[in-house]
Amino acid sequence: MAMKGKIVVDTEKCKGCEVCIPVCPTNVIEMSKLVNSKGYHFMEQVREECIGCTNCALVCPDGVITVYRVKV
Amino acid sequence: MTDKELSYCPGCGHGTAHRITMEVLDDLDAIKDTIGIAPVGCSVLAYEFMNIDMQQAAHGRAPALATAVKRLWPSKHVFTYQGDGDLAAIGTAETIHACNRGENIVIIFINNGIYGMTGGQMAPTTLPQMKSSTSPNGRDTGTMGHPLKITELIAQLPGVHFVTRQAVHTPGGVRKAKKAIKKAFEQSFENKGLCFVEIVSNCNSGWKMEPRASNVWMEENMFPYYPLGDIKVNGELISK
Amino acid sequence: MKGNEAMAEAAIRCGADGYFGYPITPQSEVLEYFMAEEPWNRTGMVVLQAESEIAAINMIYGGASTGKKVLTSSSSPGISLKQEGLSYLAGAELPCVVINVVRGGPGLGDIQPAQSDYFQSVKGGGHGDYKLFVIAPSSVQESADFVKKAFDIAFKYRIPALILSDGAIGQMMEKVELFEQEERLTDEQVIEKYGSWATTGKTADRERNIITSLDLIPERLEDHNKQLQAKYKKIEENEIMFEEIHCDDADHIIVAYGTSARICQKTVQLAREKGIKLGLMRPITLWPFPKKKIAEYGDTKKGIPTPDEVLTAFEKHFM
Numbered sequence: 001m002a003m004k005g006k007i008v009v010d011t012e013k014c015k016g017c018e019v020c021i022p023v024c025p026t027n028v029i030e031m032s033k034l035v036n037s038k039g040y041h042f043m044e045q046v047r048e049e050c051i052g053c054t055n056c057a058l059v060c061p062d063g064v065i066t067v068y069r070v071k072v
Numbered sequence: 073m074t075d076k077e078l079s080y081c082p083g084c085g086h087g088t089a090h091r092i093t094m095e096v097l098d099d100l101d102a103i104k105d106t107i108g109i110a111p112v113g114c115s116v117l118a119y120e121f122m123n124i125d126m127q128q129a130a131h132g133r134a135p136a137l138a139t140a141v142k143r144l145w146p147s148k149h150v151f152t153y154q155g156d157g158d159l160a161a162i163g164t165a166e167t168i169h170a171c172n173r174g175e176n177i178v179i180i181f182i183n184n185g186i187y188g189m190t191g192g193q194m195a196p197t198t199l200p201q202m203k204s205s206t207s208p209n210g211r212d213t214g215t216m217g218h219p220l221k222i223t224e225l226i227a228q229l230p231g232v233h234f235v236t237r238q239a240v241h242t243p244g245g246v247r248k249a250k251k252a253i254k255k256a257f258e259q260s261f262e263n264k265g266l267c268f269v270e271i272v273s274n275c276n277s278g279w280k281m282e283p284r285a286s287n288v289w290m291e292e293n294m295f296p297y298y299p300l301g302d303i304k305v306n307g308e309l310i311s312k
Numbered sequence: 313m314k315g316n317e318a319m320a321e322a323a324i325r326c327g328a329d330g331y332f333g334y335p336i337t338p339q340s341e342v343l344e345y346f347m348a349e350e351p352w353n354r355t356g357m358v359v360l361q362a363e364s365e366i367a368a369i370n371m372i373y374g375g376a377s378t379g380k381k382v383l384t385s386s387s388s389p390g391i392s393l394k395q396e397g398l399s400y401l402a403g404a405e406l407p408c409v410v411i412n413v414v415r416g417g418p419g420l421g422d423i424q425p426a427q428s429d430y431f432q433s434v435k436g437g438g439h440g441d442y443k444l445f446v447i448a449p450s451s452v453q454e455s456a457d458f459v460k461k462a463f464d465i466a467f468k469y470r471i472p473a474l475i476l477s478d479g480a481i482g483q484m485m486e487k488v489e490l491f492e493q494e495e496r497l498t499d500e501q502v503i504e505k506y507g508s509w510a511t512t513g514k515t516a517d518r519e520r521n522i523i524t525s526l527d528l529i530p531e532r533l534e535d536h537n538k539q540l541q542a543k544y545k546k547i548e549e550n551e552i553m554f555e556e557i558h559c560d561d562a563d564h565i566i567v568a569y570g571t572s573a574r575i576c577q578k579t580v581q582l583a584r585e586k587g588i589k590l591g592l593m594r595p596i597t598l599w600p601f602p603k604k605k606i607a608e609y610g611d612t613k614k615g616i617p618t619p620d621e622v623l624t625a626f627e628k629h630f631m
Binding site for chain 2: 013015016017018019021022023040053054055058059060061062063
C-alpha cells in the first residue's frame with residue numbers, strides 16, 4: 001500500500017522563496033523558469049514520485065501549496 | 073486566515089506562524105471566542121490575515137491590552153502576537169508584568185533577532201557580531217550588551233505556566249510548533265497561567281540573505297544562542 | 313467623601329466594568345478606594361494596579377476595544393505618560409474615561425493643585441489632530457456626577473473623555489449625593505449594543521472586527537481625520553456646558569473653571585457687596601469650549617479681566 005500524491009501550486013501567490021525545495025523527500029519539485037505576474041519564479045512539480053507527505057505545504061510561509069494524495 | 077495575500081517578505085517565518093496559529097484556533101473551534109492583539113512591527117498587519125477579532129496595540133503594549141481583555145472577558149481566548157523589538161525592547165515591562173501576574177493569555181513571540189518592519193535595525197535579541205543597519209560592523213557586546221534571553225527570563229516567574237521555543241522552517245518544526253501553540257491555548261484557557269511560545273524565525277531581508285540561506289544561517293547561529301525545546305512545562309522549569 | 317473617593321464610587325455606581333490605575337499623589341485614593349471597596353464583589357467590576365501609567369492606558373485601550381466601560385486615573389506626570397495611549401484611543405475612536413487630578417508642573421513639580429495641564433488637555437497632548445471630551449468639576453458633587461456624564465458622552469460619540477480635576481478637589485471632603493447603582497451590562501448586552509465594532513469574538517454571523525488606528529493608505533487616513541473632525545464639530549454643537557453667576561447685569565465677567573471658579577465666585581460676591589458689577593462665567597466642558605457664549609459678552613460687557621487684573625483691582629479698592 002503506497003501513497004500517491006499530487007500538488008497544486010497557486011503560482012500567482014508563490015513568492016519564489018524556495019523554502020519548500022529542500023524539504024521534499026522525493027525531490028519532485030523545482031523552481032520554474034517562468035515567472036508569475038509579480039516576477040517571482042514559482043515552484044512546480046516536475047516529477048511524478050510525489051507521495052503526498054505535505055512537507056512542502058507545511059513550510060510554505062504563504063500557504064500556496066495544496067496537496068492531494070490517494071492510496072494505491 | 074483571510075484570503076488576503078501576506079505582506080511578508082518571501083520565505084519569512086511570520087506567514088507560517090500566522091497559519092499554524094489560525095489552524096490551532098480552528099482545531100479548537102475557538103475562532104468565535106478569540107481576541108488577538110497585534111503589535112507594531114512586521115506583523116502589525118496581522119489582523120489583515122488572521123480572520124478573527126483583533127486589536128492593534130501601540131508598540132510593545134500588547135500584553136497590557138491582553139491583560140485587560142482577558143480580565144474583562146474571562147471566557148475568551150486572548151493572545152498577543154509580537155516581534156522581538158516589540159516584546160523585548162519597548163514592551164519589556166508589559167511583558168514581564170503580564171507574566172508575573174500570571175495572566176491567562178498566550179504570548180506568541182517571533183524572534184528574528186532584528187527589527188524587520190523598520191528596515192533591519194539591531195534588536196535586543198541581535199546576536200554578538202551580527203550585522204544590522206544600526207550595528208553595521210556587527211553588534212559590539214562591549215557597548216551594546218548581550219542578546220536578551222527574554223524567554224528564559226520570564227520562565228523564572230511563577231505566574232508563567234508553559235514556555236517553549238520552536239521554529240517553523242522545517243516540516244517537523246512546524247508540526248511541533250503547532251502542537252506547542254495548541255497546548256498554550258488549552259492551558260491558558262484552563263487558567264493555569266501565562267503560556268509563552270517563542271518562534272525563532274528568519275528575516276532574510278534584514279539579514280540580507282536568500283530565504284533558504286537564512287534558514288541555514290539561523291540553524292548555525294541563532295539556535296546555539298536560542299536553543300529550541302520546552303523551557304517550562306506545567307509550571308516546572310526543565311533542567312537542561 | 314473626598315473628591316477622589318467620590319469619583320471611584322461614582323464609577324462603580326454607573327456600572328463601570330474595569331479600572332486600571334497606578335499610584336501617584338494626589339490621586340492614589342481612587343485606586344485605594346477601589347481596592348478597599350472591592351467592587352468585584354458588588355458588581356463584578358475588575359480593578360487592577362498596573363505596572364505603569366503607560367501599561368494602564370493600554371489596558372484601557374484593550375478593554376475599551378471590547379465595548380466594556382473602563383476608566384483610569386492619574387495626575388499630571390502620569391497623564392503625560394498616557395499621551396501616546398490617548399492619541400491611539402482617539403484615533404481608534406474608543407470610548408473610555410481618563411481622570412487627571414492635576415498637580416503643579418512642569419516636571420515633577422509639586423503635589424499642590426494646579427491648572428497647568430489645561431493646554432495639554434484641550435489642545436491634545438499626544439501626536440495627531442484629535443480632541444478629548446474634557447469636563448472640569450469644581451466640587452466633590454460634580455466630581456461624582458461627571459464620571460457618569462463623561463462615560464455617557466464617551467459612548468455616545470466613541471470618544472475618550474477626560475475629567476480635569478485637581479489636587480484640591482481630589483483631596484477635599486464635601487457632602488455628595490450619589491446616584492443609584494446602575495447595573496453593569498452583561499457580556500451579551502455589550503455584544504448586542506457594541507458588537508458592530510467591538511472585538512468580542514468573531515461569531516459566524518459577522519465579519520471580524522478590527523480595532524486599529526493604523527491606516528497606511530494616505531487617502532483613507534485623510535478621510536478618517538475628516539470623519540473625526542466632523543464628529544468633533546457635532547460635539548461642539550451639542551455638548552457645551554457652562555455656568556453663569558451674576559452675568560446678566562455684570563460690567564466685567566471673570567472666566568474661570570474648577571478650583572479657580574470657586575475662588576472667583578467669592579470674589580464676585582465681595583465685589584458685589586462693594587457695588588462692583590462683576591460676574592463669573594464658569595466653563596464646565598473645557599472642550600467643547602463655550603466660545604460663542606464668551607463672544608457674546610464682547611458686545612455688552614466692558615471686559616473679561618484675568619485673575620491677576622482682578623487682584624490688582626482689588627488691591628487698589630480694598631487694601
